[in-house]
Amino acid sequence: MSEFDFSTTLGNAFFNTPIFTASGCASSGKELAQFFPLKDIGAVVTKSVMNKPRYGRPTPRMAETPSGMLNSIGLQGPGIEAFLANDIPWLVEQNSRIIISIAGETIEEYATLARKVRSVAGISAIEVNISCPNVENRGLVFACDPEASRRVIDGVRKTIGGELPIIAKLSPDVTNLPEIAKGVVESGADALALINTVLGMVINLETMRPHLGGKTGGLSGPAIRPVAVRAIYQVHAALPEVPILGMGGVTSGRDALELVLAGASGVSVGTASFGNPHAVVDIQSELRDLLIAKGFSSLKSAVGYAHREANL
Amino acid sequence: MSQINRNAAHIRATILANKRVGQYHQIVFGIGDLVKSCRPGNFVAISVGGDSSRMILRRAFAISRVSESASFGGTMELIAAPHGSGSKWLCSQSEGSEVDIVLPLGTAFGIPTSPVNALLVGGGYGSAPLFGLAEVLKSRGCKVDMLLGASTSAKIYAPMEGKRSVNSLKIYTEDGTMGEVGRVTDPIKVLIEEKSIDVIYSCGPMGMLCAISELTANTDVVHQCAVEEAMACGIGICMTCVLPVKGADGQISMLRSCIDGPVMDGSMVQWNLVGQVPEVGS
Numbered sequence: 001m002s003e004f005d006f007s008t009t010l011g012n013a014f015f016n017t018p019i020f021t022a023s024g025c026a027s028s029g030k031e032l033a034q035f036f037p038l039k040d041i042g043a044v045v046t047k048s049v050m051n052k053p054r055y056g057r058p059t060p061r062m063a064e065t066p067s068g069m070l071n072s073i074g075l076q077g078p079g080i081e082a083f084l085a086n087d088i089p090w091l092v093e094q095n096s097r098i099i100i101s102i103a104g105e106t107i108e109e110y111a112t113l114a115r116k117v118r119s120v121a122g123i124s125a126i127e128v129n130i131s132c133p134n135v136e137n138r139g140l141v142f143a144c145d146p147e148a149s150r151r152v153i154d155g156v157r158k159t160i161g162g163e164l165p166i167i168a169k170l171s172p173d174v175t176n177l178p179e180i181a182k183g184v185v186e187s188g189a190d191a192l193a194l195i196n197t198v199l200g201m202v203i204n205l206e207t208m209r210p211h212l213g214g215k216t217g218g219l220s221g222p223a224i225r226p227v228a229v230r231a232i233y234q235v236h237a238a239l240p241e242v243p244i245l246g247m248g249g250v251t252s253g254r255d256a257l258e259l260v261l262a263g264a265s266g267v268s269v270g271t272a273s274f275g276n277p278h279a280v281v282d283i284q285s286e287l288r289d290l291l292i293a294k295g296f297s298s299l300k301s302a303v304g305y306a307h308r309e310a311n312l
Numbered sequence: 313m314s315q316i317n318r319n320a321a322h323i324r325a326t327i328l329a330n331k332r333v334g335q336y337h338q339i340v341f342g343i344g345d346l347v348k349s350c351r352p353g354n355f356v357a358i359s360v361g362g363d364s365s366r367m368i369l370r371r372a373f374a375i376s377r378v379s380e381s382a383s384f385g386g387t388m389e390l391i392a393a394p395h396g397s398g399s400k401w402l403c404s405q406s407e408g409s410e411v412d413i414v415l416p417l418g419t420a421f422g423i424p425t426s427p428v429n430a431l432l433v434g435g436g437y438g439s440a441p442l443f444g445l446a447e448v449l450k451s452r453g454c455k456v457d458m459l460l461g462a463s464t465s466a467k468i469y470a471p472m473e474g475k476r477s478v479n480s481l482k483i484y485t486e487d488g489t490m491g492e493v494g495r496v497t498d499p500i501k502v503l504i505e506e507k508s509i510d511v512i513y514s515c516g517p518m519g520m521l522c523a524i525s526e527l528t529a530n531t532d533v534v535h536q537c538a539v540e541e542a543m544a545c546g547i548g549i550c551m552t553c554v555l556p557v558k559g560a561d562g563q564i565s566m567l568r569s570c571i572d573g574p575v576m577d578g579s580m581v582q583w584n585l586v587g588q589v590p591e592v593g594s
Contacts, residue, residue, distance in 0.1 A: 024551075031548035031571070034317040047551075055566050055589045062544045062552035067366045069544060073551045076566055213587060221368050251368075274545035275359060275368045277322055277414060 005298035006288055008042070008265050010243045011165025011190030013124040015042040015097055015266065018299050019256065019284040022247045022270030023048050023101035023127055023169070023193075024073065026280075028087035029094065035277040038096035041284060045268060046087065048103035048129040051112055053079035057134060058213030063202040068221030068249070069271060070200050072214035074134040075103055080116050092122040099167065101127035104152070107142075111155040118160050126164055127245075128156050128189070131171035131196035133218045143171040143180060143196070150183040157188030167245055169193035172224075172231045178238035191243040193268070194235060195228045220271040225249030229262045236263025236304050251279065253286020260287070260299065261306040316571055317547050319349040320417055324410045328384055330403070335466045336437050337392045337403040338376075341411065347378040347386030351420030352445035353538055353575040356390065357546035359412035360398035369544050371398040374515065374574070375416065377444030388415070391440035391469055417546050419575040421445050421513055421536055427453035428510040431503060432478070433496055433524060434460045435516020436467050441538060443474035445513060450477050457509070458482070461496025461520070465489035497523045504531050511536065514578070522583035535578035541569040556582040556590050564590045 008018040020043045026032055029044045038044055056076025063070045077083065080102075091098050100117050104110040110128060117126055130152050131143035142148040153168055160166070168189040174180055181192055197218025204211040228248025236244060246264025249271070250256050256267040267287070272279035296302045329340040343350075357370035376389040394403040405411060421441075424430075430449050432442040439460050446456045456477065461484040462468045468483055468490055475481050483491030484498065497520060503509050504527060514524050515538040528535040541553040547570065554566035555573070558580045567573070582590070 025549060027549045027551070030316045034320050034547075035322060056551070056554070058587050058589050059552070059554060060542055060587075061554070062542055062550070064367065064369050064544075067368060069369060071544070071550065071552060076551055076554065271368065274550050275370055277320075277545075277547055 004288070004292050005300070008299055010125055010167060010245060010266060013165045015124070017042040017284055018260070018266040019280060019287065020099065020245065020266055020268045021045050021273065021280055022268035023129060025270035025273055028083070029091050029096060032273065032277060032280070033094065036281045038091070038094045041280050042266060043097035043099050043124055044091060045099040045127055046083075046091075046101055047077060048075055048101040048127075048132060049077050049080050049083045049113070050075055050103050050105070051080050051109050053077065053082065060211060060213055063211050063217065065200070065202065065219065065221075066223060068219055068223030069274075070202055070212060070217035070219055071197070072134050072212040072217035074214060075132055080113055084116065084120060088120060088122070097124045098122060099125045099127050101129050101169070103129040103132055107148075107151050107155050110152050111159045114156040114159040118164065123164065125167055125191070126156070126160065127167040127169055127193055128153060129169045129196070131169050133171070133173070133197055133199045133216065134214055141171060143169070144174055146180050146183045149180050150187045153184045153187040153189050165190040167191040167193050169196055171196045172227050173199050177231055178235055181235045181239055181242070185239060185242050191245060192235060193245040193247065194231045195224070195248045198224050198227060220249065222249040222251055222255075225255060225258070229258050232259055232264050233262040233306065237307060240304065250283060253283050253290045256283050256287040257290050257302070260302050261304070263304040263307065265300070265303050317417065320414055320547065321346055322414045325413050327405055327407055327409050327411060328387060330405060330407055333391075333469065333471060335393060336469055337394065338471070339390050339392060339402065341388050341390070341413065342384060342386070343378075343388045343413075343415065344386045346415060347380055347388065350375050350378045350388060350416040352441055352448055353419060353421040354416035355418050355546070355574060356388070356413050356415035357417060357543075358402060360401045367398050370414065370546055371402065372543050372546050372570075374441040374538065375444065376440040377447065391437045393437050414546065418570055419573055421538070421575050423448055423452060424454065424511065427455070429455045429508060430457070431500070431509040431512045432456060432458040433500070433512060433514040433516070433520070434458070434469075435496060435520040436462045437469045438516030438538070439469045441515055442513065443471070443477060446474070446477040455479055459484065459496045459499065461485070463487065496520065497527065500524060500527050504528065504533055509533060514538070518583075518586065521578060525578040525581065525583060529579065536575055537578040537581070538574040539569045539576055539581070540574070543570050546570050556585040556588075558582060
């Protein structure tokens with residue numbers, strides 16, 4: 001019997017396994033390294049970093065909800081210079097595959113970030129987060145506007161040249177996700193990350209006001225998994241050749257398999273790591289076992305399998 | 313290897329005892345050799361609700377004390393208040409059941425190298441980690457005085473055996489149902505003026521920690537406080553439990569109370585900015 005092939009590719013980037021961390025749910029890897037070697041997973045996707053250091057949003061930043069949670073972090077971070085100086089060399093030392101996630105307030109900021117990332121050695125891909133819901137001005141959620149999405153990716157592509165794969169992270173909070181996906185692919189995205197959190201709100205019954213300091217927050221966790229499966233399925237149907245890094249409420253190998261069957265070439269584990277520091281490696285081995293048990297010879301042969309004709 | 317979470321282990325631990333003490337539950341877990349890496353001030357993160365639970369986040373509890381015995385091996389005691397769905401679930405677990413725990417997490421109380429006069433101040437069941445701390449301080453020759461406060465007597469956690477590890481214990485309740493009427497912070501000003509204390513160790517509501525920090529400001533008294541912020545992960549990856557803290561360089565950073573805390577230098581926490589965002593460049 002031939003060896004099972006668990007590897008995957010996003011653009012020209014190769015990964016030994018398809019299970020990654022999700023941006024914003026693993027910081028820069030140091031915290032999780034106590035629980036498993038980072039080189040054992042597909043890749044570490046670092047927390048979206050902006051050009052300048054940023055405090056983020058006021059507390060409270062979190063509310064647990066049924067099978068999920070709202071967060072309102074607001075892209076707190078050290079800024080790209082400190083991040084590249086302190087966090088990336090350490091990750092490279094761990095022999096981890098690295099995907100840097102960037103976020104900007106303007107189209108120019110994304111291009112600036114791309115220019116600074118371009119020269120860094122040891123990076124497998126760049127995730128362009130155009131869908132963070134926790135910004136002061138909802139108008140800045142580029143991924144809600146097809147034209148703005150295209151312009152951000154176009155700027156990054158022109159700055160970064162043709163080599164480093166660009167993964168555009170999109171929001172499910174839009175009317176026509178395949179249209180936005182097509183736009184960013186035309187502008188030069190090699191892959192798509194689906195989905196970012198879903199915008200939500202919790203009212204505190206004691207204060208009778210929005211509970212989060214930022215009022216609204218991003219909903220994540222198992223509660224949004226069906227939204228992720230739907231989004232991945234729709235986009236894979238429209239753009240079958242474009243690799244998708246799927247995410248949204250994946251807590252077990254069976255959840256990851258749902259996303260793969262819907263069309264994801266890779267799966268990021270986010271909120272599950274908050275409840276289980278071993279979630280990424282647990283899900284990775286569960287998915288591998290499940291794929292083998294279902295008779296697949298490779299991960300790639302399972303990607304989008306839910307789309308096959310009814311009689312196959 | 314990274315220094316963050318460097319002692320943390322992810323285990324299933326058996327509940328050896330679970331008894332009600334006033335409004336709280338005192339729960340003892342068998343944790344084996346991990347007791348050796350648990351320090352007063354550290355906390356644990358417990359998965360609640362069982363496998364099919366809709367509660368996806370761990371609950372954080374301060375370690376009350378650890379001990380080693382021939383019959384049970386290493387044990388750890390927590391004090392839980394059955395307030396929300398998660399803590400109610402934990403308090404309802406019977407002896408013999410297994411619980412998924414990540415421990416030990418966070419910073420510990422700094423223990424002085426030479427004997428000092430220590431004042432331990434606890435609000436509500438914030439007193440829990442102070443008894444384990446008191447034992448360590450006593451073994452180092454420190455004088456240990458304790459002040460406990462709460463709104464009412466049922467919310468005071470002061471086990472009989474804990475009283476043995478302190479030189480004095482005074483209790484304050486706002487409604488006067490136990491000890492003296494008033495707040496636990498009332499006598500501190502005088503104690504500082506009399507120069508009868510070197511270090512204050514505190515654990516309890518943020519308002520109490522802030523009030524103690526104001527009293528110790530511009531004095532020689534060191535204030536080590538264990539802060540309380542809502543956490544989603546307990547291991548530093550979610551960034552929800554942040555507090556504005558001034559660094560040695562004068563810059564204010566939003567530090568995670570799970571890995572840069574829970575024990576922090578009270579004089580560096582920017583209490584007036586909690587719940588706000590510092591001005592950039594401040």
